Amino acid sequence: MTSTAPAPRLRADAQRNRERIIAGAAALIGERGPEVPMEDIAQRAGVGVGTLYRRFPDRHSLIREVAADMFRRVTEVAAAALDEEPTGWDAVVRLVRHCAEPDLGALSGALRGWLSEHRDRDEELRSLTAIWLERFETAVERAQAEGAMRTDIGGADLLRLISLVTCRMPELPAEANREATARYIEIFIDGLAAQGR
Missing domain, CATH: 1.10.357 (Tetracycline Repressor; domain 2)
Incomplete structure (x- = not known):
């Protein structure tokens, strides 16, 4: 079962990056499906791949x-x-x-x-x-x-x-x-x- 414990509060810039990643992923998943490459999601979000994996490890x-x-x-x-x-x-x-x-x-x-x-x-x-x-x-x-x-x-x-x-x-x-x-x-x-x- 997935934990529902609240995540620690992020710095403002980290929160913005997280929101951009989610928005970019949502757009690409809608266009191309859930198997869209993570690198493409990072590019759409305007962040580095390392930033994406720091926020979402998989x-x-x-x-x-x-x-x-x-x-x-x-x-x-x-x-x-x-x-x-x-x-x-x-x-x-x-x-x-x-x-x-x-x-x-x-x-x-x-x-x-x-x-x-x-x-x-x-x-x-x-x-x-x-x-x-x-x-x-x-x-x-x-x-x-x-x-x-x-x-x-x-x-x-x-x-x-x-x-x-x-x-x-x-x-x-x-x-x-x-x-x-x-x-x-x-x-x-x-x-x-x-x-x-």
């Missing part, structure tokens, strides 16, 4: 932190949507659009296999996933209770469908993929609305 520790960071961020977005949007339907729409953002969709898809292999053995990742799903499901339940969203679909169904809508088509250039995803997600949102809404 590929597993880096991918794990990229996954944890992804869940922390979507959980924060879910909390904000629930707090700030006037209705459950507005919260669902905000979350669906966020989940369909191309970089997040690509990263989530690229990490799917890795997470299915490692998440159950990692207490923090299990907890982060559970919190994210709970908040997403709360938005769905609110929208359905308002009569705004069809009731024959749950939060887990919705997330699976989003992953299908946001799949990249390798035969299309990046911009065409972005435009297609944006168009399809709006059609998808229309299909979630309750009849007569």
Whole structure:
């Protein structure tokens, strides 16, 4: 089981390097998958390979932190949507659009296999996933209770469908993929609305 003891606080420059490494790794994993070379990640992050390995001694520790960071961020977005949007339907729409953002969709898809292999053995990742799903499901339940969203679909169904809508088509250039995803997600949102809404 992975330890959840808090890491020691880093100096400001070390923290910036760590954040750059995670962001660079997330971008490259989304583009090329979890097996992208560590040297390429260091180059994307603008740090030396030695700096990368001081922060993350192996590929597993880096991918794990990229996954944890992804869940922390979507959980924060879910909390904000629930707090700030006037209705459950507005919260669902905000979350669906966020989940369909191309970089997040690509990263989530690229990490799917890795997470299915490692998440159950990692207490923090299990907890982060559970919190994210709970908040997403709360938005769905609110929208359905308002009569705004069809009731024959749950939060887990919705997330699976989003992953299908946001799949990249390798035969299309990046911009065409972005435009297609944006168009399809709006059609998808229309299909979630309750009849007569």
